[in-house]
Structure formats: structure tokens, C-alpha cells
Amino acid sequence: MSVHEVIRRLPDVGTVRRVSRALAVLDLVLNEDERTRYYEFDARWSETEEAALMRNGSGDEYSIVFSPDGAFAYGFDHESPMSPYANDQKVWPGLLEGVPEVFHAARDDKAFSDEGVPRATVCFWRTTDDSAWRSGPVEDADRDGADWLFELVADGRPEAYLTFAEEYYEVALDLDAIRHVYALMPLTEYVVTSLNRQRRLSDLSDGIAEIGYPRS
Known part of the structure; x- marks a missing residue:
């Protein structure tokens, strides 16, 4: 499937931005090593721009x-x-x-x-x-x-990230917690620990600020 087919599947810009921000937050929670995170989001790319980045x-x-x-x-x-x-x-x-x-x-x-x-x-x-x-x-x-x-941003469903992350990180994940993040609802301690028992909400403050994810 080439770019010509992929752009027909992509949702609108706002949805791509939302999903991209969610992917970055989910990887932030799941992966403590920033050098090996798959998805990132820089809400301060420039004075007027944000950037979604993937490096595998x-x-x-x-x-x-x-x-x-x-x-x-x-x-x-x-x-x-x-x-x-x-x-x-x-x-x-x-x-x-x-x-x-x-x-x-x-x-x-x-x-x-x-x-x-x-x-x-x-x-x-x-x-x-x-x-x-x-x-x-x-x-x-x-x-x-x-x-x-661009499979995950073209798909746009939390279930798609669940499939990717369970294979990539080799862990079982809570779909409801992923849905919470895809909806860009403020993170809670429960959501964070549901995804990664080793992480705490206080560990994520700098990353959340860089991503521009909503705070409670």
C-alpha cells in the first residue's frame, strides 16, 4: 500500500494530531528509556508548530x-x-x-x-x-x-495501539486505559499504573509538558 492509498485512509488533521499526542504519552508511560521510545510529540517544535515523531x-x-x-x-x-x-x-x-x-x-x-x-x-x-x-x-x-x-495514525483506534504495544513491549495492557489516553483525558495515577506498575504520575510531569498533553 503506497502513500496514495494511505492518504485516503487518514482522518482529518485534528484527529491525526490527537492520536499522535496520545501515542507519545502512551510510550512515555510504558517506556522509561527515552532513547528507545517509538513515538514522541514536541508541542514546542517552534513558536507556531508542533511535531509528531517516530523513530524505531x-x-x-x-x-x-x-x-x-x-x-x-x-x-x-x-x-x-x-x-x-x-x-x-x-x-x-x-x-x-x-x-x-x-x-x-x-x-x-x-x-x-x-x-x-x-x-x-x-x-x-x-x-x-x-x-x-x-x-x-x-x-x-x-x-x-x-x-x-503511518499505520497507527491512519487507523486511529486504541485497539490498534494495543496490538502494536503488546507485541513491541511484550506486556498485556489495559484497553480502557489506552482509550482514556486516546480521548486526551487528563492522566490519573490509576491510568498510569494500569499501563505500567513501575511508573507514577509524578514521574511524567516533564514529558507531559513537552508533549502538551492536558493536565487535570
Whole structure:
């Protein structure tokens, strides 16, 4: 499944932002080692932007930058034949074609590039004026990695995170606690310990502030 199919599945920008924030909080609760967390969310990416980030530790990643103009996303599957590292440090034809000017700063952000070349096999965006997500006219994109990179934000259900996390962290989890976080309801001690008996709400204050998750 390529970016063209994935953007048809993605919910609106507000829902993608909400789910992204929830994913970061859930990983914050479940994983005490910030170096190995899968999902992060930076509510202070810039004065006007927030960013959802995924790093799986194996070289794959994505970024979704949220701004008053909408959202801009990159994804990178390091094994994809569309990788710039497999194409003389060039982005795949059509990948960045049509990116609106309001997203050029995110497109060119050094945080997402190596020597000026974006680490990207996937790119899509949605402005506040758009009625759907958009991408460039990328051909032969079936191996861009979009389907698995963005699976949880495209799915949007707490059950999807439950399946992912129980496999990734090898623990049984409380679905109701995950639903609580997906709804962006303020964390309680009960919710935190339901997810991770070793964590306490007081341990999470700095992380919660960085993510911009609602406080009680």
C-alpha cells in the first residue's frame, strides 16, 4: 500500500494530531528509556508548530509537523528502493512535487535531511483549505513504506495501539486505559499504573509538558 492509498485512509488533521499526542504519552508511560521510545510529540517544535515523531531504532522514521497552515509529513523506510541513499542522494521523482509554499520551511528543515537531501520515501500534506490529504504524483510507490510507517495514525483506534504495544513491549495492557489516553483525558495515577506498575504520575510531569498533553 503506497502513500496514495494511505492518504485516503487518514482522518482529518485534528484527529491525526490527537492520536499522535496520545501515542507519545502512551510510550512515555510504558517506556522509561527515552532513547528507545517509538513515538514522541514536541508541542514546542517552534513558536507556531508542533511535531509528531517516530523513530524505531532501525533507521526508519517519520515526522508530522502541525502548523496554523495545516500539516506536513515525511516518512522514511530505510529499506525502500525509493530511499535517496539508493538513488545517488536524490529524492524520488515526484515526491516533493506540488508541496505548497506554506510548508516549504518544513520541507527544507535540516532536522529531516542529510546534507540538504530529505530523508524521505514518503511525503504528504494537508492545508487548512484542503478537503483531503495530498501527495506528489509519485510513480511506482508501492514500496515507499507508507502503509506500515503511518499505520497507527491512519487507523486511529486504541485497539490498534494495543496490538502494536503488546507485541513491541511484550506486556498485556489495559484497553480502557489506552482509550482514556486516546480521548486526551487528563492522566490519573490509576491510568498510569494500569499501563505500567513501575511508573507514577509524578514521574511524567516533564514529558507531559513537552508533549502538551492536558493536565487535570
